[in-house]
Amino acid sequence: MRSPATLFDIPDELLLDIFSRIPRHDLITMLRVTSWIHFVAARAVYTNVRVVGLNARRFFVTLASRSQYSVVYSTFIRRLRYTFTSASESYLTFPVFCQALLTMECLVSLSLDIFAPHADTLILSLQRYGLLRSRVLIGAGLLAAVQGHRSALVTAHTLPNLRALRLRGGPAIAGVLTCHRAIEELVLSTPLDYIALSELCTFVDRNIYGNRLVTLIIRLTISLDVQDVIMALSEVVPHLQQLSLDQPRLNPLPVLRVVAGSSPAFALLRRLSLNVASSWQTGIVIEGGVSAWLASEIAPHSHLAALSIGTTVWMLDIMSYKWISQPRIGTILRLNYFQGHM
Numbered sequence: 001m002r003s004p005a006t007l008f009d010i011p012d013e014l015l016l017d018i019f020s021r022i023p024r025h026d027l028i029t030m031l032r033v034t035s036w037i038h039f040v041a042a043r044a045v046y047t048n049v050r051v052v053g054l055n056a057r058r059f060f061v062t063l064a065s066r067s068q069y070s071v072v073y074s075t076f077i078r079r080l081r082y083t084f085t086s087a088s089e090s091y092l093t094f095p096v097f098c099q100a101l102l103t104m105e106c107l108v109s110l111s112l113d114i115f116a117p118h119a120d121t122l123i124l125s126l127q128r129y130g131l132l133r134s135r136v137l138i139g140a141g142l143l144a145a146v147q148g149h150r151s152a153l154v155t156a157h158t159l160p161n162l163r164a165l166r167l168r169g170g171p172a173i174a175g176v177l178t179c180h181r182a183i184e185e186l187v188l189s190t191p192l193d194y195i196a197l198s199e200l201c202t203f204v205d206r207n208i209y210g211n212r213l214v215t216l217i218i219r220l221t222i223s224l225d226v227q228d229v230i231m232a233l234s235e236v237v238p239h240l241q242q243l244s245l246d247q248p249r250l251n252p253l254p255v256l257r258v259v260a261g262s263s264p265a266f267a268l269l270r271r272l273s274l275n276v277a278s279s280w281q282t283g284i285v286i287e288g289g290v291s292a293w294l295a296s297e298i299a300p301h302s303h304l305a306a307l308s309i310g311t312t313v314w315m316l317d318i319m320s321y322k323w324i325s326q327p328r329i330g331t332i333l334r335l336n337y338f339q340g341h342m
Contacts, residue, residue: 046076053085057093064099074103084114084169090121097122098129102158109164109185112173116190119172126176131158164215171196175203183207185215193221197229205236213237217244217273226250230258234265241266244273244308252276252309256293260302273308290314294323 051059063074082097084090101107114122162181167174168189178186192200197220204213216237220229226247233240243266245255252274258265259272290309298304307314307323314323 042073043076046073048079049077050081050083052083053089056082057089057096060093060096060100063103064096066103071103074100075106077104077107079109079111080104080107081111081166082113084112084118087115087118090118094122094125095129098125098131101131102129104159106161107159108161109166110159110162110177111166113168116169119169123173123176126173131177171200175200178203178207178213180207180209182209182212184212185217186213187215187217189219191219191221192224194224197224197232201232201236211237211239214240215242216240217242218246220245220247222248226255227258230255230265238266239268241268242271243269244275246275250274250276252290253293256290256298256307260298260304264302264304268303270303271306271308272304274310276310291323291325 049059063070084093112122159181162177163183164185164187165174165177165183166185166187166189171188171190171192174186174188177183188200216233220226224247226245229245233243243259255274256272259269290307290312291314294307294314305316305318311327312325313327314325316322317324
């Protein structure tokens, strides 16, 4: 007679999926059971971490201590979000945050929400603890100014698996963290001006892994010409597959002609999201201007399969090759609707 299955017989990935569905406070309680249950529960707890303020400092201090358990915990972390709450953190938390990052070899996604004036302080901390190499000069703009082709390069041996970077308030960090890393997704929530955008393009262009970037979500100041922005981006990230642009008073039709017209700027682009003002939403989307353009002018060789403008989305029906419009689901920047339908 076959003995009944136990937890030890369940594959690790399935067991982790089961534990991830348990309420977090119950998982914390399970950490106090047997050592085997402890590490399975710890893996479920630490896979996705979100820390804020004083709790963030305590968490980073634990990881930076490199104790027997903290070293194991740091290898469990796949996604980390750190929210900055007070000016004192720039001196108390940033150093231990950088030390903790050095232990997160398996980190895949990093989200930082900090005050823009303190971005320079964080960059200096990153440099001090080896996440940056050589000297960084902090410029008057949002991004760090760099001396020479090999100055301020991020050490490739730290955070080797980092693939997604999301920043709010500190776009200066984007350039230095993308250098020499195979970043595939970059999200910047702070509006970029001409200087910030050109510096970011420079960093990405110098990155030997620059062609790995397939998802770019950015906000632009009103002074920028979106068509010029797209042409500049197409030179440094030609393999982009998902692009989201947010700018006040954005006119979508000229952008569509550049992105998916007879000579598309991004040959492999599949998802495009444009956050437009309410006047364009009423004047173009409701009157069918975009629908008419999609039906008549989109290039046959274009890979575009999903388009979001304001609160409306168009999905390409691959059977009939017709565009179907419907109310948008999800947030404008994240393209949550597209993620489950592509």
